Amino acid sequence: MKEGFVLNSSALMLVGAMLFGLGVVGFLTRRNLIIMFLCTEVMFQGVLVNFVAMGQRWGNLQGQAFGLFVLVIAAVEAGLGLAIVVMLYRRRGTLDAEHWRTLRG
Amino acid sequence: MESYLVYLAYAVAAIGSAAVYAALPRDGVAPRKSFLVPMLGLTIGGVVVLLDKFTGDAAKTWYSVLLVVLSLGGAVRVVTHPKPVYSALYFVMVVLSTAALMVVCGAEFLGAALVVVYAGAILVTYVFVIMLAQQSHLGTEAQFSMMVDYDRSSREPFAAVAAGFVLVATVAGVIAGRGASAANPVPPPVEGNTMALGRVLLTDFAISVELAGVLLMVAMIGAIAIARRRFPKSEETAAYQPGEIGRHVKPF
Numbered sequence: 001m002k003e004g005f006v007l008n009s010s011a012l013m014l015v016g017a018m019l020f021g022l023g024v025v026g027f028l029t030r031r032n033l034i035i036m037f038l039c040t041e042v043m044f045q046g047v048l049v050n051f052v053a054m055g056q057r058w059g060n061l062q063g064q065a066f067g068l069f070v071l072v073i074a075a076v077e078a079g080l081g082l083a084i085v086v087m088l089y090r091r092r093g094t095l096d097a098e099h100w101r102t103l104r105g
Numbered sequence: 106m107e108s109y110l111v112y113l114a115y116a117v118a119a120i121g122s123a124a125v126y127a128a129l130p131r132d133g134v135a136p137r138k139s140f141l142v143p144m145l146g147l148t149i150g151g152v153v154v155l156l157d158k159f160t161g162d163a164a165k166t167w168y169s170v171l172l173v174v175l176s177l178g179g180a181v182r183v184v185t186h187p188k189p190v191y192s193a194l195y196f197v198m199v200v201l202s203t204a205a206l207m208v209v210c211g212a213e214f215l216g217a218a219l220v221v222v223y224a225g226a227i228l229v230t231y232v233f234v235i236m237l238a239q240q241s242h243l244g245t246e247a248q249f250s251m252m253v254d255y256d257r258s259s260r261e262p263f264a265a266v267a268a269g270f271v272l273v274a275t276v277a278g279v280i281a282g283r284g285a286s287a288a289n290p291v292p293p294p295v296e297g298n299t300m301a302l303g304r305v306l307l308t309d310f311a312i313s314v315e316l317a318g319v320l321l322m323v324a325m326i327g328a329i330a331i332a333r334r335r336f337p338k339s340e341e342t343a344a345y346q347p348g349e350i351g352r353h354v355k356p357f
Binding site: 007008010011012013014015017018019020021022023024025026028029030031032034035037038039041042045048049052055056061062064065067068069071072073074075076078079080082083084085086087089094095096097098 | 114118121125129152155156159160166169170173176177180181183184185189192193196199200203206207209210211212214215218219222223226227230231234235237238254255256258259260261262264265266268269270272273276277280281283298301302305306309310313317320321324325327328329331332
């Protein structure tokens with residue numbers, strides 16, 4: 001890895017922030033439950049890029065190690081979230097989040 | 106010295122937000138290409154200029170910049186594509202380009218894990234669920250279009266895009282205001298990224314690794330408990346209706 005060959009940590013953090021922001025916009029606007037979960041995965045991507053950038057900035061591997069744990073959390077979240085989505089789909093026969101707006105209270 | 110960078114970051118965030126707003130699905134109205142294409146081009150140009158200002162020389166890092174543009178463009182399509190399957194496939198593009206970006210930036214093991222876990226496992230689960238939950242072959246085209254109406258329209262697009270703009274602009278402004286850091290200040294470990302990461306994981310974070318395994322098992326049990334169908338307890342009582350018992354004569 002040559003000097004000046006890769007993006008520095010500020011640029012990577014910027015990319016992470018943009019990915020996270022796109023995920024937030026998608027989570028807030030889309031009405032399909034599956035796409036909402038997919039947007040949380042986009043947010044996870046932004047967080048992962050941020051962890052790599054932080055590890056690069058401080059010059060240790062803790063960022064990448066934490067990134068692996070974030071990967072585990074993402075897998076868990078996808079499994080449980082999709083199980084809940086399947087259950088909700090069986091109840092109402094639709095994936096529209098607006099059908100569950102009574103949960104809003 | 107860095108104040109113009111802050112305003113540049115704000116401007117890029119604003120243009121990108123406008124582009125995302127224009128690209129979001131709306132009731133049956135296709136996004137206006139004459140507005141969308143220049144906005145997206147401007148956003149890509151702004152991101153490239155911003156990365157160039159941060160890194161100092163974008164020409165040397167052109168494939169990192171290309172990967173960034175690919176992943177951000179894929180993320181925009183994930184958010185705005187009206188068909189869920191295409192969203193999932195664009196998310197594969199986001200994952201692959203992010204993984205390549207991590208490999209380029211010296212996090213090889215994390216990049217490989219990203220491809221294996223995300224593109225290999227999580228995305229397959231998503232596609233399975235999309236296939237399970239969308240019976241598009243049933244019914245006519247009109248019924249189908251009525252059924253997936255929720256994919257064609259978005260909920261509060263302006264407020265959501267404004268919230269996203271505020272978030273990204275604040276973070277990007279802070280990052281830009283602090284100034285660019287030195288590129289890769291610490292040399293990578295001589296033994297290689299994977300070995301060094303394994304050493305860190307199994308010494309400093311050994312308990313966390315075990316806890317992650319426990320967490321995965323708990324989530325697996327939970328997912329099975331949530332998503333299984335409730336079958337009746339005993340098969341004999343459920344198989345026949347009350348008056349039906351005795352009509353089916355078994356051969357032996």
